[in-house]
Amino acid sequence: MSDGVATPIAHDGMAAFPGTRRHTVRLIRNHEVRTTPGSPVGRVHVEGSERYDELGVAGTTTLEVDLRDGRVVRHFVSLNGTIVNCAGGRMLHQRGWLTCEATTAGPGQGWTRKHGYVFEVPLNGPEPGRPAPSQPLTAMGRFSHEAVAVDPRTGYVYETEDESGRPDGFYRFRPRDPRDLAAGGVLEMLKIRGIDGYDCREGQTMGARLPVEWVTIDDPDPDLEGGDPANADGYLEGYGQVWQYVPGRRDGGTLVLVYESPGRRELDSPDNLTFTPRGGIVLCEDDAGSADADPHPPAPGLVNVNRLIGLDPPGRTYAIRGPWHRGPLQAGHGMVIACTM
Numbered sequence: 001m002s003d004g005v006a007t008p009i010a011h012d013g014m015a016a017f018p019g020t021r022r023h024t025v026r027l028i029r030n031h032e033v034r035t036t037p038g039s040p041v042g043r044v045h046v047e048g049s050e051r052y053d054e055l056g057v058a059g060t061t062t063l064e065v066d067l068r069d070g071r072v073v074r075h076f077v078s079l080n081g082t083i084v085n086c087a088g089g090r091m092l093h094q095r096g097w098l099t100c101e102a103t104t105a106g107p108g109q110g111w112t113r114k115h116g117y118v119f120e121v122p123l124n125g126p127e128p129g130r131p132a133p134s135q136p137l138t139a140m141g142r143f144s145h146e147a148v149a150v151d152p153r154t155g156y157v158y159e160t161e162d163e164s165g166r167p168d169g170f171y172r173f174r175p176r177d178p179r180d181l182a183a184g185g186v187l188e189m190l191k192i193r194g195i196d197g198y199d200c201r202e203g204q205t206m207g208a209r210l211p212v213e214w215v216t217i218d219d220p221d222p223d224l225e226g227g228d229p230a231n232a233d234g235y236l237e238g239y240g241q242v243w244q245y246v247p248g249r250r251d252g253g254t255l256v257l258v259y260e261s262p263g264r265r266e267l268d269s270p271d272n273l274t275f276t277p278r279g280g281i282v283l284c285e286d287d288a289g290s291a292d293a294d295p296h297p298p299a300p301g302l303v304n305v306n307r308l309i310g311l312d313p314p315g316r317t318y319a320i321r322g323p324w325h326r327g328p329l330q331a332g333h334g335m336v337i338a339c340t341m
Contacts, residue, residue, distance in 0.1 A: 001061065002074040003128035008061060009033060009042030013087035013147065013272055015097055017123050023067050028078060028097040028121055030085040033058040037110040044080045050133035051081025053113040058085045059134070060099050060121050078126035081134040083115050086162065087272050089148035092155055092178050096122040100145030102162050108225040116142040118159070120181065138221040139184040140173045147272055151247070157181070158245070167199055170245065172214055188214040190245070193252065201238060204257045206315070212245075213252035239263055240270045242281065242311065259315055266317045267309050281311040282320065 001007055014029035035041050037055035044059035059080035064073040079099065086102035097120075104116035117136035126132045146162035155178020161168035175185035192198035193211040239261035247253040261267035271286035285306040299305045308320040 001076050001128075003046065003076040005044075005046060005077050006042075007075070008044045008059075008077075010058070012085065014060075015088075015090055017090075017094055017096075019064055019067075020124065021064065021073070024064050024073060025067055026123065027063040027065060028099075028123070029061050029063065030088060030099055031058050031061065032084055032086050032102065034084055037112075044077055044082075046077045046080055046129065046131050049077075049080060049131045052119075052134040052136060053081050053083070053111055053115070055110070055112050056081040056083050056134070058083045058101075059131070060085060060097065062121075062126060074128065076126070076128035077131045079119060079121045079132050079134050082117075082119055083111065086145065087147040088118070088145075089150060089157075091120065091123075092150050092152065094123065095179075096120060096124075098148050098150075098157070100148060100159075102144050102146060104142060104144055104163075104224055106225055114142065114221075114223070116144060118145060118148065118181075135182065137181050139187065140181065141171060141187045141217065141220045142222060142224070143169075143171075154178070167201070171217075187217045187220040189217055190252075190255070191215045192255070200241070200243070200255075200257075202236065204241070204260065206257050206260060208257065209246075210255040211252070212255050239266070239268050242270060242273070242283070259311055259317075261317075267311075270309070276310075279313045283309045283311060285309060 008031040010032045012030040012032040014027055017026045017028065019026045031044050033043055035043065035057050039057055043057035044061065059082050060078050061075055062078040063075040065071065066073055082101055083105065084101050084103040085099050088097055088099040091098055099119050099121055101115050101117055105111055106114040117138060118140045119134050119136060121132055140157065141159065143161050144163040146160040149158045151158070155175055157173040157175070159171040159173065161171070170190040172188045173185055174188070175181050175183065177183045190212050193213045241257060242259040244256045244258050245253060246256065267283065269285055269287045270283040273281050273283045275281055287304045287306050310318045310320050
């Protein structure tokens with residue numbers, strides 16, 4: 001890259017922002033590197049930079065792309081010293097990218113620090129050879145993070161969890177200062193109102209509105225060690241759901257099941273998503289694999305194929321495939337960026 005570092009492996013979630021130069025867009029991209037502590041294989045690493053974990057192998061890179069011809073003008077490490085950077089979301093007012101660690105590993109697994117946090121990557125500031133300091137936002141919770149979304153009206157940050165083998169939660173961080181997440185705040189977890197231990201994976205009705213409330217998490221930064229717990233809770237493996245959270249003005253709001261896949265052919269293991277200008281949804285599959293067959297005619301000989309799947313407003317799915325449009329990139333609403341790891 002422009003900073004002399006080899007392009008890291010394991011591309012994952014990223015977002016497009018207005019570029020710092022005319023006719024450019026700036027992409028901030030995660031690298032979900034899972035190699036051993038300090039491994040040089042495909043890592044995100046700038047010697048002498050301010051890193052959270054000296055043995056960290058993951059982080060983000062920033063690319064500036066010319067909209068006129070798709071040419072990469074420059075690209076460089078913008079954050080390092082983290083591990084397993086999976087997804088994330090835009091900061092308030094598009095000031096940068098919130099990158100998330102999808103793990104709760106720590107010293108017990110050979111790292112020098114605890115992991116499982118959200119980190120800020122400013123849009124402006126990092127330059128080739130000068131990544132942003134990697135400082136964890138511990139008040140936002142320590143768990144296996146997936147994506148985040150910031151409510152532009154309140155500054156609240158909504159967070160999803162991706163821990164294999166057990167039920168996951170949906171979280172809300174209410175910052176003291178929406179423009180300074182490091183100043184702390186309150187972390188909460190969504191709960192179906194009046195029901196303890198409610199599990200949304202089975203027996204749900206699409207379109208039904210579930211009343212919810214928020215429960216405060218007293219210790220957002222627990223001392224725990226990572227590992228994949230066994231999936232022994234008695235629930236059948238499903239193919240994925242899409243839920244909508246509707247905030248309430250006077251209460252916790254409601255949770256609505258928008259779509260539930262009936263089988264692998266329609267949709268399997270949706271991960272991140274974005275909306276189209278016409279109200280549809282584009283979902284990126286992140287299939288962990290299943291026991292049943294995975295037929296996919298456009299990719300003969302491949303197994304556990306991941307696709308981009310469209311979901312239209314009436315609730316119908318369709319696969320998005322070539323011939324691919326080769327025109328200039330367009331930053332803003334309706335743009336989806338899919339990355340292979």
